Every structure is written in C-alpha cells, then in structure tokens.
Amino acid sequence: MVKGSQVKPSTTELLLKAVGAKAPSGDPIHQKIGDLPFEKIVEIAIEKKPDLLAKTLKAAVKTILGSARSIGVTVDGKDAKEVTRQVDEGVYDAVLAKYEGKWEEAEG
Secondary structure, eight states: OOTTOOOOOOHHHHHHHHHTOSSOOSSTTTOOOEEEOHHHHHHHHHHTGGGOOOSSHHHHHHHHHHHHHHHTEEETTBOHHHHHHHHHHTTTHHHHHHHHHHHHHSOO
16 A cells, blocks of 8 residues: 555445445345435535546436445435436435535545
8 A cells, every 4th residue: 555545435335334234235126225314425425526427416426326226225215216316307406505515625
C-alpha cells in the first residue's frame, strides 16, 4: 500500500455497513438483507461522487439504487427498482433538492 493513500470503501461495503449485514444476499430478488431510508442512499451517493461517472445527484442515486438492488437491500420498504422508477417520475425531487448543495460541494 502506498503511504498516505486512503482506501475508500466500495458502494457494496457502504450499503452492507448501513444495513448492518456482513454479506450480500445470494438471492437478492427473493432474500432481502435489510432496508434503508431513501436519504441514506442519497448520502452514500454523495460520499461516492469521486468514484462515480454520474454528472447529477439524481443519476448518482440511481447508480446506488442499482447496487442496493443487486445485493438485496430495499429502500423505504420497496424494491430498489421501484424506487428508481419513482426517482424518474419525480417523487423524490424534493429530497434530492435538499441535498443538491452537498452534491455540488463534494469532490469529484
């Protein structure tokens, strides 16, 4: 390891830590490992900004939602795919607007 470098946790590691799970679900469609509030997904998206190709907070959140779905994490009690659809429909625009300043300030 290079001295002074900092290894950033992966999106999966951040999601697992947030739900208190040790490993992803082996069957994420049928076996869920935990549930997170939408705002936690937004916070993880902001934290991961330097590592994401997303140009907007909305796009970054959709990326994190995809990761959540792939490991068996639900959001607000719903499948992450459904939440992604709701993000596209504007259901979470007010929440995203609240975090837009933090997204702009984040490095990346």
